Amino acid sequence: MKKLKTNRIKQVVVAVAVCAISATMGFVLGGSKTVGSQTNERPGVIIKQRQKLPLEIITIKPDMITAEIPRIELIVANKGSQPIIAYAIRYDTVSKSSKAGGHILVNAPSMSQALYPGQEATETVGGGVTYSDPISKIYVYVDYVLLADGSELGPDRSEASEVLAGQRAGAKLLAGQIRNLLKKNDMASIMGLIDQEGSSLSPPPNASLRWIQGFRSGIGIIKDRLKQAYEKRGLGDLEIELNKPFDAFEER
Numbered sequence: 001m002k003k004l005k006t007n008r009i010k011q012v013v014v015a016v017a018v019c020a021i022s023a024t025m026g027f028v029l030g031g032s033k034t035v036g037s038q039t040n041e042r043p044g045v046i047i048k049q050r051q052k053l054p055l056e057i058i059t060i061k062p063d064m065i066t067a068e069i070p071r072i073e074l075i076v077a078n079k080g081s082q083p084i085i086a087y088a089i090r091y092d093t094v095s096k097s098s099k100a101g102g103h104i105l106v107n108a109p110s111m112s113q114a115l116y117p118g119q120e121a122t123e124t125v126g127g128g129v130t131y132s133d134p135i136s137k138i139y140v141y142v143d144y145v146l147l148a149d150g151s152e153l154g155p156d157r158s159e160a161s162e163v164l165a166g167q168r169a170g171a172k173l174l175a176g177q178i179r180n181l182l183k184k185n186d187m188a189s190i191m192g193l194i195d196q197e198g199s200s201l202s203p204p205p206n207a208s209l210r211w212i213q214g215f216r217s218g219i220g221i222i223k224d225r226l227k228q229a230y231e232k233r234g235l236g237d238l239e240i241e242l243n244k245p246f247d248a249f250e251e252r
Helices: 160-183 187-195 209-233 235-242
Strands: 009-013 032-035 044-048 055-061 072-078 084-095 099-107 119-125 135-147
Touching (some): 044 055, 055 084, 055 135, 072 135, 084 119, 084 160, 099 119, 099 160, 135 160, 160 187, 187 209
Antiparallel strands (some): 009 099, 032 044, 055 072, 084 099, 084 135
16 A cells, blocks of 8 residues: 555544443444553553445554543555545543543545545544543544545544535635735735634524534635745736635545
8 A cells, every 4th residue: 555645634623522421331342443451541442443434544553642632643544446535533532421522634635635545644633632531442433534526424423524515615705705806906905814813704694513613714724825825926826826626626
């Protein structure tokens, strides 16, 4: 296999839900494998492989995991026959009196940076999160996969599809606004839009929370791309960047 070495957009969302759990919960689930030992220093890590998903977690490195920090480095591989253009990896933590979790969402900005059949990529989940209630187990699994033909697979508990749709909508709206200003040759307003913190653009009133999060992050991504393009070569690169697809899904 060839290991993928590309720059891909990563959006990390930490979703925490706390509730009581049973102390007799099974350590290994069907179709899963456990890595590490269940001690106070290092929780057991359970990889939950789901059938019929082309993306698989093939290796994890538990060295960075402690009972307080669920940071896990892992390697995923495309075992399918199509390029994978976006995916979410989720983790669920179990403590004595609570459970929580989070996920990472990876979105390829172009088809050349998609995860092609046979390729691998290294990801990290659980970074930047600390728990006061010691973790005893961590379940890790592929939650969402978006293929090059537009097919969406997985339980999508992280609502990655909503985030991605929101990102594209926010990016498209801001790009349209800047194109209109370019027609007027209003560079002052363009640079003001790119440099300002936040945005005056509003999402639809009926949009979900995850969609709105994506909407705002999509605007931020486009701002960063346009700013970098303008700083490199000025107006010419700004127009070129505006005409590029937002991500691999739009480029297909």
